Amino acid sequence: MAANASQQADRSSAERHSAVSEMPDELRADVRLLGESLGRVIAEDGGPDLLSDVERLRKAVIAARRREISVDEVAAMVAEWPIERSVQIARAFTCYFHLVNLAEEHYRMRILRSRDTGEAALPDSLAQAVSELKHDLGEDELTRLIADLEFRPVLTAHPTEARRRAIATAIQRVSAQLAEYNSPDRGAQERQEAYRRMLEEIDLLWRTAQLRHTKLDPLDEVRTAMAAFDETLFRTVPRVYRSLDAALAEGTGTREPKAKAFIRYGSWIGGDRDGNPNVTARVTREAVLIQADHVLTALENATTRIGRTLTVSAQYGDPSKDLADAIALAVDDHPELVSELATRAPREPHRQWMLFVAARIAATRRRDLDLAYRSPDELLRDLRTCQASLVAGGAVRQAYGEIQHLIWQVETFGFHLAELEVRQHSQVHATALEELRAGRTSERTEEVLATIRMIAWIQERFGVRACPRYVVSFTRSADDVAAVYELAEHALGARAPVLDVVPLFESGQDLANSADVLTGMLRIPAVQRRLDQGGRRLEVMLGYSDSAKELGPAAATLKLYDAQAELASWALANDIRLTLFHGRGGALGRGGGPANRAVLAQAPGSVSGRFKVTEQGEVIFARYGHPAIALRHIEQVTNAVLLASTSSVESRTADAAARYRLLAERVASASERAYRSLTEAPGFPEWFGLVSPLEEIGSLRLGSRPARRGLGAPKSLDDLRAIPWVFSWAQTRVNLPGWYGLGSGLLAATRSAEDTAPAGTANGSPETGPAQTSRVDGSPENGAPVGGSTEIGPGLEELRRAYREWPLFASLLDNAEMSLAKTDRQIASRYLALGGRQDFADQVLAEYDLTRELVLAVTGHSRLLESRRVLSRAVQLRDPYVDALSHLQLRALSALRAASDLPEDERERLETLLLLSVNGVAAGLQNTG
Template structure:
């Protein structure tokens, strides 16, 4: 894009920060290359005038950040273009963001690989080697073994799709990514680089020509298939590499001995199972979702087994098969003589190869539902793999036994035949209404029949794929133990004695429900079905904490403390009742919904609440940000594992407990004052209606982000209860206000600073208490993505100067006091990489914000518009929404 990819890139936003983070040479080169090629494509498509207009806006927003022009002058420039021209300009900036994000991803991957080269005396921070070193120093051998044996990491992909990009756009970006990797590959000749550059230009041209907006609404199965891309392209191959790193950290000789730990990662999914507020998720959808998952994982297992079988050419003369393997081959020949004979003919004298090809054939039969040859369960497949593994080990071929074959064992242990445990979620009121109908004895409504059908589908899934494929049933807005008992009663109505095994999980979301959660769990222990489940699973009880709705209700600061207190209370309750507690953290991708760096979040948990187990939701754009590339996915899972191990040690728990005890009164004052300020705004009469006017809230639904309705009920929102947390956060991000991520904290900090020692106590809390540090750092990130001058233009659209003034005053206060407490000279002064990312994007996000404001102002003005004019304005608005989401790398 002409100058968009030029050497100005590293100077883009040196205006509202007192310092600019220098862009590394490799990243600058990629940004310049991709931006220049995009500029060429735009000029070819729309002529030099289009590129010139793009450049005018780019230079104007940079000048506005430097203070040499006003935002009013930028708005005036945007207002001179016909809508169709503005649409093309919005597309240009959106495409640029996709390419800038791609360049940063490539730079991050290069950085990770560079860190992984050579032998370091001290293990790098966040690595598995560092975690193993530290836990061995803090725990005895028995405690280390106990912690490792109980280690669990459970990421749950959720049915909250906040990924604003079309799948076609994502695919186009992936093709650009592949060509960029080819272009940058070391040792390539000039002709090879020229061809790579030509292919890059071809793919960027196609990205430009690909429609950015979805023409049809996603259904739940579209969401399932989209999530499968992360599995197919990354997770299946990456998870064994994480285990391999852990095994290497635990002791020398990995790949030549049995692994020192078991497979500890288990994926879950709500996609196709979460029906809370989504009538599109039915029993039929849940059934088909599991079948899609099974098809993908069985295909992957079949391919892996086939690959190993074809390469395992160890001859019997040099690698003698064990008696167990010979017996297994003999039994297989009795059962399937033609198939085994075929393998023996193709691979004479290679019994291990024959066996693995036979295993691959059985996996293929499992996928096809050929019951004569299919495996009945993953356990049966694992048994056959271990026959081969043990035979190889006995013959001295330990590298063959514990190399690639071990990777396949780990993949089966992690993914089974179902890939991810499908979890069902429904609102407690739906269950209550269903039971009321059933007890009345009359005809059942369609919704009640659907509840019963869902339970029958769970039973069908368990019969076909095992209990671990689908047994968790999450109850939203759990208020009492009766809400849990209702699900078990419904299961009896649905299937009687054939009811499926269910772990009914309470979800506590509001401040009141979080405070009441221990009492609810005590009531659960009196339910016979819960008693039976606890007896069967070693007294393991799962509890989910909702970050999104608690933050929407209380504000970010108060919600953070209330969630921490709930963790403390639940941990104490679990010890008192001899229960192994697993906390399930319902965190969103955005900072206003509990988002932020996952490893830091783990280390900020209440002492004793982790205990080697961490379960968390992974949502929308976060799924692809964390699991879209193997190197990044591996690093993420290793960092979280590192944090889970360290957070479970007495040393870390002791420091955290001491800090929490010291600073609890201070935090409580912050929480009370911040919640008061937050509620004073959000519960004020007219606030929901004002919010709908100043943001593209109403238009977000037209983006067709997912199958779930954006709002409860119809019409404009009358209270925050009418809004789901995702559009609430997404809409505020679009306005450049990011209110859910920071509002109220300034008032909370100001309340402490009224005392003479208040500031020093706040600084000490920031230094010593991980929870408080995480809260301030996350709010600082949210403030850095806020633009006050552009935000003010959005806030003015609502015609309520009082609300607008209130928001901007709290922003000014929060920004000032956060910098005072952290001691930072500017926002993100201690986060070089993130600061660079924000600075790189800020001016281009500004450009799209001005385009969006033009469309929003026209649509809100009340002026008579023709249908055609309204359609064109809506297209501009939605394109700008899409582009701002790409630029901020954040939606809901």
């Protein structure tokens, strides 16, 4: 094992040197500029000695990766500093990561702009998808596919965004000044001023507290999510539709659009009460009102802007009769307002009308019922009246330009912005019904009834579309779905709201039983009515987080795929238009990874032009923090949805799935046994609590939701929510949920079914875990074992073919490879040693070694992320600086674990250091939860 660790250290050093040499000049310049600016700020505030200590640690961790010094020497250096100094150094590295992330974001935007020359369609873009589909499909089939297209991202408030909102906005201000500084059309004085302002904002970032002093409540989370809408989503969505329309036919902006509004945002923020007692009916009401205020404000501003610029004179074309009649009616109803507008815009009827529409939107926001719109449909009717009048007068560019963008925005966001979804645990409903039938109700049951009444209020105020879905987590039978409809009758009787109850299947057993549950749902009268009313549309949610925590990544991936395939067949047999709702997290241990690859890996027939997915935690701002990046993300996902819905792609995927089915089952079975042999071993939950900052993460105030079910230390994995489970493993640099068990599964699959080792793991038992001597050379040329007693069977070639031909298997290994790349064996070993169970530590490290070598062997890569140059460079460049924060965290964690009787002030200082380092590691590793 020691020799293997040494070899990996040599490779790591070579890989980092390669990554540094490959850094593009523009990115290198921005990283240097921001890093030097931060160093200047640190020296100004803390003195040159502080900057010197930061530099000492930076150089030391780089030297340790080059094996010029040992990690013990780095740990000794960190131990010499007073805690207060360590806190300052942790702040410095955390700020550095925020700035490096910013530099990389700017570089991504430059690359997108440089590739978007218009000469050829960008890979994975809408233009590329449409071009390919025009070649493969007939015009009628393409038209049908576009007409059925749906993309439904659902924002959730899961606590994986470790940054405070104040930190995020400070970074945005630095970003604005960096853009000014780099702008090619700025003169020397303008650049100098931009640099001065950038220093000012970096100084403020340095002086802003990294840790929250108060816990977030659900409405704080709602307001945080609104930043993504205000700054990005509202403006980006019409650009997506415009891109699709341009790809479908020539002349976009001068003709009626062929692209429809296919994006519908949803939100669980303020609606998800499963395990979160802080989300009440009142909170849900306030969440919808906050959303409505933001979207109505945005619509009002956009309409006002269009109205002020729409100076089409009646001299060059009279308004249509419909518009003239509408203006006349407005004069009768609101003479003073229309008279004022006519004075401001004489002989400009279209301008008058759009300003009148803006006034009505403002009245809707103020709840001035005399002038307000009653629904988005009324607003759309008025916008289309203006559009048709412009077309009739020959002003087609005005008709199908900004006004069309506004129409698309209203169609997408309505007056509610995002469809708020309520989620609650099935057991809560079962208990509530028991109480109601017994004639007594607890406070929690009253809250369930109040929630249903609130849904009815929301629908009455904003329309059914604003809040129709009720997600039932841990759905075990059709009775769990029927319970919601029965509770709705208890709450409001005949006035019950329109409800689409969505079953959520999370555990392995529940996924296996999902089709049977849906068959039972079809017998529920309320479900039958909703199917008849909604065109036989039904939605089912699949949980990635808990299934992966229960089964391990490989077995959960196959179990989810099987569930998708079975549900797609069930829907076809029952004439159901099924939408699968994918509850994916940001981290790889919770179904994360590149979204477009995930779509293309879905089971045949399970997409059918519709894709719904959760966007969680830090992923929201990574994907929607900047318009250019948001546009690219949405286009990539939509590209994959379109291609995955074609018969040719479905056929290729089905053939590959059938061809490698037995192979996948061997991988899944052996990997699950290996995973359970660790996670279900006596003492494992307690050990995990010792080797990770699990307990302390609860103090970070990341979100309004409790980190685990119940109180006290976890006694089993069931006590832990998936998010802190994944987040904590990322902090230890182990990243176990993203890869553990896969190596044992791959090894078993290289052998024939008869030769597969029983019960446990590769060449081992459930008690001891995988054999530490199981190794293969990761080079493309050689799949033979290097030493050890484990023989690699002929199945290795079949695994390689499966990786090349089956998107699901490729996605599994690519995601594991990414997770392995973010794992650091030397640092991880120091965390694992804190638990006092060397057997567990050895088992984890042995499985890591086995998984790393076999993933490389199957993919044919000589090093991790070899085929993903940009991501590899980002990981390799960050690793040493993450090491610095890990050493600081280990110092705090070791002291806290070693003594239970620390003085209170010392404990508080150590916890501050620990939590600051958690923030920094999260910023450095990015998709951590």
